[in-house]
Amino acid sequence: MKKVILTVSLLLPACGAYAASSGAQFLNIDVSARAVGMGSAYTAASDGAGSIGYNPAGLLGGGGVEAALSHTRWLMESSHDFAAAAFPLKGLRAGVGYSRFAAGEMTARDASGAAVGSFSNTDQAVSFNLAGRVKGLGLGAGVKYITSSLGGENASTFAADLGVSAGLGRVTVGLAARNIGPGLKYLDQSDPLPLAVSAGALAHIIPGFGVSADVTRLAHEDRTVVSVGSEYALLPALSLRAGYLAGRTTAEDDNRGFSAGAGVNLAGASLDYALTPYGELGSAQRITLRKRF
Numbered sequence: 446m447k448k449v450i451l452t453v454s455l456l457l458p459a460c461g462a463y464a465a466s467s468g469a470q471f472l473n474i475d476v477s478a479r480a481v482g483m484g485s486a487y488t489a490a491s492d493g494a495g496s497i498g499y500n501p502a503g504l505l506g507g508g509g510v511e512a513a514l515s516h517t518r519w520l521m522e523s524s525h526d527f528a529a530a531a532f533p534l535k536g537l538r539a540g541v542g543y544s545r546f547a548a549g550e551m552t553a554r555d556a557s558g559a560a561v562g563s564f565s566n567t568d569q570a571v572s573f574n575l576a577g578r579v580k581g582l583g584l585g586a587g588v589k590y591i592t593s594s595l596g597g598e599n600a601s602t603f604a605a606d607l608g609v610s611a612g613l614g615r616v617t618v619g620l621a622a623r624n625i626g627p628g629l630k631y632l633d634q635s636d637p638l639p640l641a642v643s644a645g646a647l648a649h650i651i652p653g654f655g656v657s658a659d660v661t662r663l664a665h666e667d668r669t670v671v672s673v674g675s676e677y678a679l680l681p682a683l684s685l686r687a688g689y690l691a692g693r694t695t696a697e698d699d700n701r702g703f704s705a706g707a708g709v710n711l712a713g714a715s716l717d718y719a720l721t722p723y724g725e726l727g728s729a730q731r732i733t734l735r736k737r738f
Contacts, residue, residue: 467665468629468636469591471546471568472604476515481719482706483674484688486657488645488699489619491583491610494531494629495735497542497574498552498639500608500643501585502622504538504576507531508737515733523548540574540587568593574606583610593629600629604638615649640664653678674704684708686719706731713737 464506476498487499493507493712510532524547531540545670574587587606592599604626610619621643628637645659654677661670674688686706706719717733 467639478717478719482686485658486672486674488643489617489647494529499576500586502583502608502610505583510738513735517731537577542572613721618677
């Protein structure tokens with residue numbers, strides 16, 4: 446089992462969104478194609494169900510009942526799926542989310558690189574979030590239950606997300622802390638959760654055009670990530686997006702920071718797509734379907 450864990454610890458820095466010094470790296474994978482198209486600069490976005498995973502205070506941007514489904518064709522034949530719903534609850538906005546990362550069958554290798562069999566890796570998280578307004582501020586909090594299955598061994602833990610947002614004219618600002626909690630432990634090996642603290646702003650420059658920017662501190666990786674994005678409503682039903690995220694990987698490859706996407710909105714539903722290149726590792730493609738009822 447220790448050999449399997451070693452292999453996964455070497456694999457995850459390539460598969461994850463950031464170089465890994467913590468466990469449960471699937472929590473860093475984006476859950477919204479719209480967010481990815483904007484360079485993942487999404488802390489200040491008030492996007493209802495689409496804000497789950499970024500800032501729970503963003504739930505306040507929705508109305509009525511919403512549902513979202515997202516699928517990501519991730520790197521190295523792995524995949525990530527996400528489902529969420531948001532709804533009013535006694536004067537508040539509530540949201541539930543479910544995410545699942547599947548790496549599929551992988552070859553286990555020991556420290557010398559010799560094959561020692563195969564194994565599969567599946568990670569899941571279920572969250573419940575609440576958001577409300579206090580003296581003009583949007584406040585949000587969420588709790589999630591995280592499970593991981595690796596080579597027949599299982600681990601689980603709880604974590605919390607906290608967020609705040611505020612509107613300042615045409616600018617919205619946000620602050621969020623994600624994955625606060627104890628780490629995952631496999632046998633005698635324990636890894637902390639990928640604790641991240643983000644501050645961001647979203648400005649609507651002119652009608653139909655907005656720009657966003659985030660600064661994220663990855664506590665256990667001892668790294669700071671800066672991201673910027675833009676969205677332009679080319680037509681009432683069509684939006685184009687582009688973004689750049691600096692510091693996502695340790696590789697000196699500027700192409701790995703760019704992302705682009707588009708969205709189509711019809712009859713209260715939206716379909717979003719985003720593409721992120723990762724150099725020799727290939728590209729990650731995401732599609733998200735959302736509906737308001």
